[in-house]
Amino acid sequence: MRQYPHLYIDGRWTDPIEPHELELVDPTREEPFARVALGSAADADRAVAAARHAFESFSTTSVDDRIALIDRVIDVYESHIDDFSELIAREVGIPISNRAQVTGPAEHMRVAREILREYPFESRMGSAIVRREPIGVCALISPWNWPVQTGVIKVIYALAAGCTVVAKPSLNSAASGALLAQVLHEAEVPPGVFNLVNGRGREVGDALSHHPNVDMISFTGSTAAGKQVGAAAAGTVKRVCLELGGKSANIVLPDADLERAARWNIQRCFFNAGQSCHAPSRMLVHESQVDQVVPFLADEARRYRLGDPLNIATTMGPVVSAAQFKSIRDHIQSGVEQGGQLVTGGLERPDGLDHGYFVQPTVFTGVTPDMTIAREEVFGPVLAVLPYHDEDEALHIANDSPYGLGGYVFGGDRTHARRVASGLRAGRISFNGAPTDSYTPMGGYKQSGIGRSMGRFGLEEYLEVKSVYGFEDEAQALPTLFG
Known part of the structure; x- marks a missing residue:
């Protein structure tokens, strides 16, 4: 001790x-x-x-x-x-x-x-x-x-x-x-x-x-x-x-590289076992393209190696405490009960880990903006994928939150993407996964x-x-x- x-x-x-x-x-x-x-x-x-x-x-x-x-x-x-x-x-x-x-x-x-x-x-x-x-x-x-x-x-x-x-x-x-x-x-x-x-x-x-x-x-x-x-x-x-807190949205525009956007979103959202206030825990995808991104999301989420954080091969450790473990699982349960569709992950412990506060990397589709997992900060490895009809609706969904810490945009047309980025009400916006800069300010809008x-x-x-x-x-x- x-x-x-x-x-x-x-x-x-x-x-x-x-x-x-x-x-x-x-x-x-x-x-x-x-x-x-x-x-x-x-x-x-x-x-x-x-x-x-x-x-x-x-x-x-x-x-x-x-x-x-x-x-x-x-x-x-x-x-x-x-x-x-x-x-x-x-x-x-x-x-x-x-x-x-x-x-x-x-x-x-x-x-x-x-x-x-x-x-x-x-x-x-x-x-x-x-x-x-x-x-x-x-x-x-x-x-x-x-x-x-x-x-x-x-x-x-x-x-x-x-x-x-x-x-x-x-x-x-x-x-x-x-x-x-x-x-x-x-x-x-x-x-x-x-x-x-x-x-x-x-x-x-x-x-x-x-x-x-x-x-x-x-x-x-x-x-x-x-x-x-x-x-x-x-x-x-x-x-x-x-x-x-944050509930950051990643708006994936129709001309984006969908595989790149999906894999990056998983990597950034589940970094630190999802325990990050800037995590892009809401991924907004055009309604015609949701089925195209799902395989990439599932594949990337399943690549995580969960286990003892003292093992150099481990890429995701446990969440911090019993209270956090319960809170994340309660949010996953609410996603299931409110009609979300599990792509991967869920409530069960990861295979081979019968103790420790381990949560499976979890992805939901079929999420609507009123669901708990779309509105509350889960602070765990849980991603909610929300469809949108057009750009105005995407911005409305992204900004319809008490939070405004981070925001993300993926797209091919830089002028268009910059206009969308300007419409996000958040303190830090990243285009196509661009890294942040330690010389620049960090902070949030709203709550x-x-x-x-x-x-x-x-x-x-x-x-x-x-x-x-x-x-x-x-x-x-x-x-x-x-x-």
């Missing part, structure tokens, strides 16, 4: 004020594999005080100093990549073959460093100086489905801006959160600049959301939890950045969130804007804010 008995506050590993622990369950073996310390609202208060004190000096550090700090973090992180890979396989079931989960964070750190190197913290607007200054103490609440990368993106942009941090990872991924704290400790992040308090959302998360000395809160998780965070933060009028992470927009989430007048001569030496 692995032990993570401490919180990380003010540059030191420390015991919680009241000793409490939580057992982490390995989703492959359905048995505990680690114990982590649980903090309380009182521990959150200690961490905020440490971050507030450290902000006085850290906020005045030079860009060069912060670049050097990020370089140290990158070096230490890369020495622990294999440790992270093995740990997240045990705690959340992510296969070690999924290297993007552990190599991606280093790439995001490099991007943040390069943006910081070029970012104009002072600029001219008319005869005034416009300054961007660190917002203050930031509470960062990260999820379990990208347990390292999401936390790293939040932390590294906060540090790049000159902010100090109190981090609270999901309890499902608290062990990898502790390892990330160890990385920052080894990189000699100054005391109080980074703090880690594991704990339950209703206690530690709520305390941070309400705390008068927290200036900004960044939360990634479900829309329901995000609403609670936003409501709690409103009492002290702190800035809120929320990346929440998929507020604000943006990553790139220049992500850095600016952690900055306040100040206008300074009366220094006309000094302003002339600065770059203009608008071209």
